[in-house]
Amino acid sequence: MAADMSYLKDMPIAILGCGAVGKTMAGDCALAGATVRIWEQEAFKQNFNNLMRTGIKLTGNQFSYYGFERRGVGHVSMVTTDMAEAVKGAGIIVVATVAMAHESIFRQLIPLLEDGQVIHILPDNCGTFVCRKIMRELNCTKKVIVGAWYTAPYGVRIVRRGGVTTNECKVEDRITTIRGAALPHTDTDAFIESAQYIPAFDAIRTGDGFVKGKTVIDINLSNVNPVIHVPGTVLGAAVMQNFDTVLGQDKKNYSLYGFALCPAIAEVQAVFWEEEKALAKAMDVELCTVNYEDFFSRTTMYGKEYMGPDFAVPFEEKYENFYGDGPFDLENRYITEDVPVGCYLIQQLGKKYNVPTPTVDCMIYLANVMIKRDLIAGSKYTLDYLDIDHMTDEQLQKYLHEGEYTPKQ
Template identity: 50%
Template sequence: MSKMEYLKDMPIAVLGGGAVGKTCAADAKLAGREVRLYDMMPFAETTLANIDKTGILLDGVQRNLYCFERSGRAFFDIVTSDIEKAVKGAGLIVVAAPAMAHEPFFRALIPYLEDGQVVHIFTDNFATLLLRKLMREMGCTKKVIIGGWSSAPYGTRIENVNGFAFPHVGVKYRAITLRGASLPMSDIDDFLESSKYLPCIDAVTQGNGPEAGNTVLDIGFANINPVIHVPATILGVSTMENWGKIFGGYDKNSYSMYCHGLCPSICEVQYQFYEEEKAIAKAIGVGTPSYSYESFFSRRSVLTQEYMGLNKDGKDNVVFPLDQPSTEGNLGPNNINHRYLTEDVPVGCKIYHDLGVQYGVATPVIDSMIILAGAMHKKSFFETSKYSLAYLGIDNMSKEDLLEYLNNGNYRK
């Protein structure tokens, strides 16, 4: 019997009422599990409105190599803005919230953690480091397993009509592999084993399987959002802002960074951004995923591997050529006030920069993205971002002390 099999029949708490949270919750409920869906006030007034009556309809293309699909309308066991009610007695806790919401979510969660619970964070975005730091500060000594993933299990969107969000999520694709890690890494076997009892990643566990990263910093580098989103949004901003205006005949909401913004020069910048990430990881002594140069030059960039995989020669099974039109990409962003910049720059890019400074690696491409995004927003993300190594609790640490903490959980500064 699996050591983690006790999770099989325990409730699943999903924290976050956005597209990923609602999709994870609906997916798990349609798989036959007891599911509690939570969001924090005041957001819950909107995100959870009428969900107890309507449920959530999950459908969509759900593109993936092995054609895994699960659709239907899910009605949850509990829909609540009371986090104690959501997590009490739960075995698995899914955190599906934007990075900027992690701290308030964690401060609400920590007092109600129970021994034996397993926390899965989609997408990690250095949240495992933040959660462990807050647990230390708040005096929480519960024996819980905490881990994060390189991406969400899906490309998913909430149906939205003229600003009204319907109780309907459309899944564009399902990941068949995800990179995950626990903090500390001494919990990695149990963390990955627990994922077998989390239906929202069934397409992964029944696909190519989860892949263990080399510490949670590896998972920060494995998050492909900064490397794809930031250069493509900043360098493609003229196409985005002119869409539906100078480029007439288009609905402004039909713009897709993937379908309309990417070009060979932007893809080259993305690749060099990735090379800087690799250099930081190497200097610290942690891992990064491996992507070929050619994989960046596609209208889905390196994202395609997540749901369509690689062939026996290590090449992408599917390539969307840059010189041909495609409708495969997700829509958006429509303006610069989008998470592709407002989250991926002050979180991902900023932490990469700070790690580079602390461990002696120059990051000129990443730094240029932070500078340009700041100019567009009339601020300095170097100065205004709350994300720093001190915020995560790993500032002024030698490489040896950092690795000891990441791998074995022994925290010393």
């Protein structure tokens, strides 16, 4: 029997982060009639850019297998750089930022938490571990649920014109299913049920629905960004860097999916995924279902998520819907986040569980060489930072499933 989370129905939704996903979710929820507050760090308040006056405009193709669309201008009730103002009395708190911002955000958020609030992190990128760790550090005993999803609900870009960042969110795709879990796993049923009260998930709720992952390790390993982004960016760098100068194309039209992916890179991605599957098996967790053949398409496995089980664009075909989505250089989250967070987590867990990860290791090494710095040496995302390195497998499983934390000796 599903947990009763109906108390969230008429409570405000607080969205932390005004980037592409955060801004789109805010507009989407507001269009559906929810009371929405959106927060951004003071340093990035330019992302607001007259947002209260213009509202948030949702456009784009909005491809989805079941045809769900929501278009128009959504007006949020609050735009603020004051987190206390944003989260006071909110039921659901959505954290939609890059992983590197998580610690700063949680250190501000945790002292403000109220009983009954539900935190949704999109995607996790170890955010659940960081949040629970800081809650222990700050002696926070509020009865809140902390959970995460393995991806965002859209493929989206914020429209920029003439160097100006607009409040138009161009939604190309809406996913029809999403995988999530809470830390501890005993909260997962309530966490999944709470998603019924996030209107930005309506394409999922009315589509193939929510999938319960087997602990947040499942959610982190099921995030396919590292397996797609890192080999695609590293091995496709020549196409990206020669796109305008040699190939004569307009740089702003570059797309990893549209131009760089090819059968040879797909082979690397498929072997990368096999290493993740072996790790998941060793850790007794599940993963989202990705088949070998899913990599051999311009749309990779994302095609199935957005457009159904039979959707795939062969490498022999052009797919202009991707044009312009980048990345345009190596200083991009496809490398600067997916290597020191996603790939590094896989590498460390592989060593802890004696699972070889040679393909992942190679991608990390090549990324470091190409970007001219050691992304791993500079990463704080060690298992020790996540407070799990000292645990035996039995202790870690108790923490993941029941929230029973074993302190360091």
